Amino acid sequence: MAATPRGAGGRSSAQRAATPLTERRADARRNIMAILDAAQSCLARDTDASVADIAKAAGVGRVTLYGHFSTRADLVDAVLTRTVEQADVALDATDTTGDPRQALTRLVGASWQIVHQFRSVLQAAQRELPAERIRAVHDRILRRVQTIVDRGRRVGVFRDDLPERWLVTTVFSLMHAAAEDTAAGRLDAEDAARIISATLLAALAPPVADVPTATP
Amino acid sequence: MAATPRGAGGRSSAQRAATPLTERRADARRNIMAILDAAQSCLARDTDASVADIAKAAGVGRVTLYGHFSTRADLVDAVLTRTVEQADVALDATDTTGDPRQALTRLVGASWQIVHQFRSVLQAAQRELPAERIRAVHDRILRRVQTIVDRGRRVGVFRDDLPERWLVTTVFSLMHAAAEDTAAGRLDAEDAARIISATLLAALAPPVADVPTATP
DNA sequence: ATCAACCTGAACATGCGTGTTCGAGTTGCA
DNA sequence: TGCAACTCGAACACGCATGTTCAGGTTGAT
Structure with missing residues (x-):
């Protein structure tokens, strides 16, 4: 008997615990x-x-x-993790220093391709995995965004009047919304990155001393 | 024999065609x-x-x-339609005239409650119904947003440099993202409407004559 | 060369939700 | 009052993807 080759307890994934993948056949x-x-x-x-x-x-x-x-969920989890890691690698090669606004623009540009291409993977994961897990998988990327946003706030080029978390959510939300729109043919994939960035920079900019309707 | 009470051809829903609901028992x-x-x-x-x-x-x-x-999909469709209609009714009672920015803020305030409360209904629909159908159901609401955005552009208080469609998408996207965040405990439902509006107004505002990094 | 790790197709177990049918009550409505 | 519209539970038919087991066959490492 040899049957299924489960390392030992047959926990899960393939790349976690048990037989560390590197020492497999x-x-x-x-x-x-x-x-x-x-x-x-x-x-x-x-x-x-x-x-x-x-x-x-x-x-x-x-x-x-x-x-x-x-399990199927196990597989989906692994695929999501891997996809996100790919994005993360792309971001490693991206300069996130200097003007936070430009850094954000570069970050969007570097991630857009993957977000766009694999949006369905995310959807699959959303059906199969608990929301917290999905959040957890994105952790490193989330942190990158947060770092930029945070620096931008300190420097004064990003707004300080809304929760930082929300600004991060905004970044994600708009990227994925753009991916949807693109898939539905309502947005050109070429323009997307530019449009997303333009929208985000405006959304994150510090509110100007509003010039009310009247009362000069 | 009496069995299932299908009006005639037994097409679907209950409120469309066939026996018009009003003339049922x-x-x-x-x-x-x-x-x-x-x-x-x-x-x-x-x-x-x-x-x-x-x-x-x-x-x-x-x-x-x-x-x-x-069919199950039939039911989900009916529920989604109904929920959206409820939102639409709420919006009928909302003043969408005057300053487009204030109109948008009011629109957000009036819809937020429903978007927040029934976000899961939308999710269910997204699994069961084709994307175009969901879009179609939201048609009237979409139009409302579009109308305001459009007016804002003409008046000059909303930006003109991005596709109108995208701006509408942005509005929707952020509302639903906020609903998600609220459900996950990352955002307070009380503050949500205010935060969404603040973000949107900034995102939709015409880009200011940017003051570049240097070169004064 | 040898053995364990690994792969394979086919068959089976199963659970689960959907949609349908049956035969027999109720209940609205005219 | 009477009939058609409507409702009920139970049982069935089913599809369908998931997960498991079996009984060999390969292939990689040492």
Whole structure:
């Protein structure tokens, strides 16, 4: 008997705990990657692709897949994590110093491609995973945004009259909304980054000493 | 034989075509309302409440429910439509004339309660209904926003450098994002309307003649 | 060369929600 | 009063994706 190759307790994922992926057999590692690749592109196309679909696309037996990801949610989680990590890598190569406004613009530009391309992965995750988990996966990225926003506030180029958290939410919200609009054909993917940035910079700017309707 | 009381062809909904609801028997009308009420609150609590749950909550047999809504999607559609209509009624009582900025603020204030309370209904709909349908249901509300934005642009208090559609999307996006944040405990429902408005007014304001980093 | 780790297809177990049918009550309405 | 409209629970038909097990067959590491 050999059956399913669960490291030991057969906890979950593949890259957490148990057998650390790096010390697995070469073919296993290859398959895991193939599955992740397939899952990412399948989910990007169809939010609720079945496990069978994904296995087939990965050129792997369904059983093999379950050997690595004990549950569908497990798989989705892994794919989301991976996708976010990819975005995070892209951001590592992005200069987030200097004028916070320009830093934010660069950050948007660097993430937009991935947000746009894999918005369906996010949707799939939203159906499968608890909201807190999704938030947790985004943690590092969230922090990046927060750092920029925070610096901007201290420097005085970003508003200080609204909760910082909300400003971060605003950034995320608009990026994903743009992805939706693009998918629906209401927005051109080319212009998106520019438009998002323009909107965000305005939204985050300190409120001007308003010139009321009258009373000069 | 009497079985299921389908008006004639048994098309769908209950309030469209066929027997116009007004000329149905009193108990039927009552039940339909009860079902709609139950569905609205059930879905508000649990995004994927089963048809059985809803029927029970409505104090009605499952069969009866299917007699009125031939499919789950049908029911969800009806609930969404109804919820949006409720919001629309609230907006009918709202003054959307005068300064577009104030009009927008009032519009946000009037809709926030419903958006906040029934955000799960929207989520349920997003899983069950095609995106275009959801968009269509919101048509009248969308138009209201658009009207205000449009007027604001002509008057010069809203920006003209971004697609009008996008500005409308921005309004929606931020309202729903705030609803999410509130549900997650990251935002106080009391402050929400104020915060949303503040953010939107800034986002929609015409870009100021920017004072670049240097070069005075 | 050897053995464990790994892969495989097929079949099975199953749970769950949906939608339908049946046969027999109620109840609104004219 | 009487009939059609309406309701009821229970049972069934079903599809469908998930997860498991079986009984071999490969392949990678040492």
